[in-house]
Amino acid sequence: xxxxxxxTVARYRPEREAAPTFQTYDIPFRKDWxxxxxxxxxxxxxxxxxxxxxxxxxxxxxxxxxxxxxxxKLTCATFLSDYLPGPVRVxxxxxxxxxxxxxxxxxxxxxxxxxxxxxxxxxxxxxxANGEYLxxxxxLDTYKSFSMCINCMxxxxxxxxxxxxxxxxxxxAIALAQRYNMDSRDQGAAERLKILxxxxxxxxxxxxxECTKVCPKxxxxxxxxxxxxxxxATHWVKSMLLPWGTR
Amino acid sequence: MSAExxxxxxxxxxxxxxxxxxxxxxxxxxxxxxxxxxxxxFVAFFALVYLWQVWALAQxxxxxxxxxxxxxTPLFLALNTVAFLFVxxxxxxxxxxxxxxxxxxLRGTRVPxxxxxxxxxxxxLVVSGVVAFVLLxx
Numbered sequence: 001x002x003x004x005x006x007x008t009v010a011r012y013r014p015e016r017e018a019a020p021t022f023q024t025y026d027i028p029f030r031k032d033w034x035x036x037x038x039x040x041x042x043x044x045x046x047x048x049x050x051x052x053x054x055x056x057x058x059x060x061x062x063x064x065x066x067x068x069x070x071x072x073k074l075t076c077a078t079f080l081s082d083y084l085p086g087p088v089r090v091x092x093x094x095x096x097x098x099x100x101x102x103x104x105x106x107x108x109x110x111x112x113x114x115x116x117x118x119x120x121x122x123x124x125x126x127x128x129a130n131g132e133y134l135x136x137x138x139x140l141d142t143y144k145s146f147s148m149c150i151n152c153m154x155x156x157x158x159x160x161x162x163x164x165x166x167x168x169x170x171x172x173a174i175a176l177a178q179r180y181n182m183d184s185r186d187q188g189a190a191e192r193l194k195i196l197x198x199x200x201x202x203x204x205x206x207x208x209x210e211c212t213k214v215c216p217k218x219x220x221x222x223x224x225x226x227x228x229x230x231x232x233a234t235h236w237v238k239s240m241l242l243p244w245g246t247r
Numbered sequence: 248m249s250a251e252x253x254x255x256x257x258x259x260x261x262x263x264x265x266x267x268x269x270x271x272x273x274x275x276x277x278x279x280x281x282x283x284x285x286x287x288x289f290v291a292f293f294a295l296v297y298l299w300q301v302w303a304l305a306q307x308x309x310x311x312x313x314x315x316x317x318x319x320t321p322l323f324l325a326l327n328t329v330a331f332l333f334v335x336x337x338x339x340x341x342x343x344x345x346x347x348x349x350x351x352x353l354r355g356t357r358v359p360x361x362x363x364x365x366x367x368x369x370x371x372l373v374v375s376g377v378v379a380f381v382l383l384x385x
Binding site for chain 2: 012014019020070094095097098099105138141142160163164206207208209210212213220222223226227229230
């Protein structure tokens, strides 16, 4: 068994260099170490200037998304032992501007997420005294997978359409819109349709399908988008045939 | 995207990477996707050949015989073979993707993807069988 493994890490220090470079660190190899453990070892013992984001270490917070050997991964769930004998190349997520080293700026996504109104919209709120809005397990099941999204941005990094057309709303935001559209307590589908059926919404997607493949939480954004295309197309046909039917 | 930043002490100078023209060669799944998009050209080719056939049929038996002879030239045989392979690729990838768009629920549970794909293939076989029956009967 190897005793060390090389991590080749992308560095970008804007005060020093105009473009990213790579730096290789030899770290101890341990069977139970994930890529994030390796990065933390570098930060603690080898080079304190390395910058990267992380928080929960257990695939819940969605902060530690990076490219590992070219594939978008949660580094807290990516074992070094799967990359023996190394070296392992660690890079920031694609298509987002790099702030420093492995840190990318996500404000583009945050803006888009807000656009699709990912919250329950009610036409009429019933008084608190009337109790909760009840939901059956079957109704929960229709959208539950979409609600597992942790905004880790691996799907954006895997989506060549987002790279080529930065105005595309993108996989996670559309999956989260679907999460609320399919919620039996929500009444905001018509409001979201306006945003999602625009040019930068679902119709930009040409179904590469990589977003679903890289998703660590099995959200299936590609499925969400295709299902929504069907909904939007049906809505359009209805509005053409029965102009009063969609009001 | 947020406004283009200017580097100051308090505002980072972001690095933006350009997408290479060859992005679709990076991964087999990307290349497969581009190939699937390309199949539309061959679907259009078959549609044009079909229109040409209808036109030749309307012109009378002589033109139609000429059309058939043209189809048997090596150039058209090669073109049709390539187009057929692409259309086959188009059909198979298309049918494999159907469960993503079609979510069917029976008695509260989702019908498995394999069943939806299987039913689509079955429908494809039945329709092809009917078309073959109509054509070969004569």
